[in-house]
Amino acid sequence: MRMRLKKHLDERLDACKDILIAREVEDFYKLKPEERNFTVDTAQIFEQPSNALVLEIGCGKGAWAIQSAQRHPDKNYLAVEKLSNVIVAACEQALPHRLPNLKFVNCRAENLDCFLPRKCVSEIALNFSCPFPKKTYANRRLTSARYLQLYKDLLADGGVILQKTDDKTFFEWSIDSLRENGYQVYDICYDLPEGGDNVETEYERKFRAQYLPIYALKAQPNK
Numbered sequence: 702m703r704m705r706l707k708k709h710l711d712e713r714l715d716a717c718k719d720i721l722i723a724r725e726v727e728d729f730y731k732l733k734p735e736e737r738n739f740t741v742d743t744a745q746i747f748e749q750p751s752n753a754l755v756l757e758i759g760c761g762k763g764a765w766a767i768q769s770a771q772r773h774p775d776k777n778y779l780a781v782e783k784l785s786n787v788i789v790a791a792c793e794q795a796l797p798h799r800l801p802n803l804k805f806v807n808c809r810a811e812n813l814d815c816f817l818p819r820k821c822v823s824e825i826a827l828n829f830s831c832p833f834p835k836k837t838y839a840n841r842r843l844t845s846a847r848y849l850q851l852y853k854d855l856l857a858d859g860g861v862i863l864q865k866t867d868d869k870t871f872f873e874w875s876i877d878s879l880r881e882n883g884y885q886v887y888d889i890c891y892d893l894p895e896g897g898d899n900v901e902t903e904y905e906r907k908f909r910a911q912y913l914p915i916y917a918l919k920a921q922p923n924k
């Protein structure tokens with residue numbers, strides 16, 4: 702049964718190969734550091750490669766990336782998700798829209814430096830990242846020190862991180878972590894309004910339906 706499910710998943714992933722442009726191999730950590738080079742050529746994958754690149758990390762089923770790419774044809778979107786059974790759903794949602802400015806990468810955020818050239822990203826979107834509330838898992842939070850260092854390498858000059866979450870404790874922890882790791886934090890918002898420029902994610906829709914506040918911020922590496 703398990704084998705059949707896996708075969709079915711592989712077939713579904715294969716059917717998405719036009720937009721799913723890279724996948725982390727199963728034995729990634731067995732590779733020598735010099736063999737971990739899967740860098741995607743952003744000039745090849747997008748029709749308008751000179752447009753700003755937005756990276757969404759932990760895209761889930763892709764609603765935010767799809768709607769954002771539709772709204773902003775003048776930007777390129779790369780949506781990253783570590784779970785292959787989740788990203789396949791995102792790709793399947795995206796395929797019928799035929800968006801030339803949206804692609805997907807199936808990898809762990811911690812390995813993004815093996816998939817992307819340095820300084821190629823204008824915006825990093827962290828939408829409702831897992832808060833990992835246990836202290837012992839704090840280094841898995843996507844706003845912990847090791848990730849913030851990696852984002853500095855990926856962000857082009859003037860690049861920005863945009864975070865949204867429903868979790869106030871995680872939000873305030875992220876503000877401290879960003880500041881401690883050399884970022885200036887601004888546009889801190891404790892109740893992000895609906896509509897306007899804001900594109901809702903799947904998780905956001907659930908929380909807004911319960912009338913819960915959404916926390917948001919922007920951050921840039923200090924000059």
Ligand SMILES: C[S@@+](CC[C@H](N)C(=O)[O-])C[C@H]1O[C@@H](n2cnc3c(N)ncnc32)[C@H](O)[C@@H]1O
Nearest residue numbers: 759760761782783809810828829831902903904
């Ligand atoms: C809580 S969900 C939010 C999904 C979507 N952004 C939304 O707002 O609806 C977080 C997603 O991040 C993914 N994720 C967590 N840690 C990750 C990592 N280190 N690298 C890539 N994806 C990750 C999870 O698999 C999950 O799909």
